[in-house]
Amino acid sequence: MLLFALIATAAPLPAGAAAYITGTLHLTQYRAVATDLNGDGVPEVLAYAEGPEHCGSGGCDLYVLTRRSHGWRIVTRTSVTRLPIRMLPGKAHGWHDLGVHVAGGGILPGQDVRLRFNGARYLDNPSLLPPRSKGAAPGRILLR
Numbered sequence: 001m002l003l004f005a006l007i008a009t010a011a012p013l014p015a016g017a018a019a020y021i022t023g024t025l026h027l028t029q030y031r032a033v034a035t036d037l038n039g040d041g042v043p044e045v046l047a048y049a050e051g052p053e054h055c056g057s058g059g060c061d062l063y064v065l066t067r068r069s070h071g072w073r074i075v076t077r078t079s080v081t082r083l084p085i086r087m088l089p090g091k092a093h094g095w096h097d098l099g100v101h102v103a104g105g106g107i108l109p110g111q112d113v114r115l116r117f118n119g120a121r122y123l124d125n126p127s128l129l130p131p132r133s134k135g136a137a138p139g140r141i142l143l144r
Contacts, residue, residue: 002111011054013032013034013043013045014043016071016072017032017033017034017045017065017072020065020071020072020118021045021047021065023061024072025047025049025063025074026047026122027051027054027084028051029049029050029051029087030047030049030050031047031048031050031083031143032046032047032048033045033046033142033143034089035095035142036096036098036121037064037086037087037098037117038066038094038095038096038135039041039094040066042066042067044064044065044066044067044075045063045064045066045072046062046063046064046065046085046098046142046143047057047062047063047065047144048060048061048062048063048081048083048085049061049062049063051078054082058070058079058080058102058103058127059079059080059081059082059101059102059103060081060082061078062076062077062078062085062100063076063077063078063079064076064078064098064121064122065140075121075122076121076122076124077098077124078115078122078123078125078126079101079124079125079126080102080125080126080127081100081101081126082100082101082102082103082110083100083101083102083143083144084141084142084143085098085100085141085143085144086098086099086100086138086139086140086141086142087099087139087140088108088114088139088141090114091117092095092116092117092118092119093117093118093119094117095117095122095139096117097115097116097117097139098114098115098122099112099113099114099115099139100112100113100115100126100137101113102126102127102129111131113126114129115128
């Protein structure tokens, strides 16, 4: 089996992250980036699934992964997201807000929404959120 990994940064992913993405999440096509979302000095990994088994008319799955003592765990699997994925300046419960685009599946022409951390996870269906304010800072693009 041939695996296609599209890494969005020149820096390598943290140890074990790629193996977790391909082995545990079973993603063969994805984009991934490491960034510290919660300010603890240890990067989380965002993995954006690509391919028909992980995408639909509304978009693709986005995984937020964090380190645990022996490997990785899923913080959130968010469905129906579209690129670009942004880290926004706002925070909730110590974690940066994420900006994602939602479109298709009945949402036309598409809109940017803000995912906020609720203390345990990010919302798993961003199509349920209101559009992000046009005046809000766009944040830093993590995945495009």
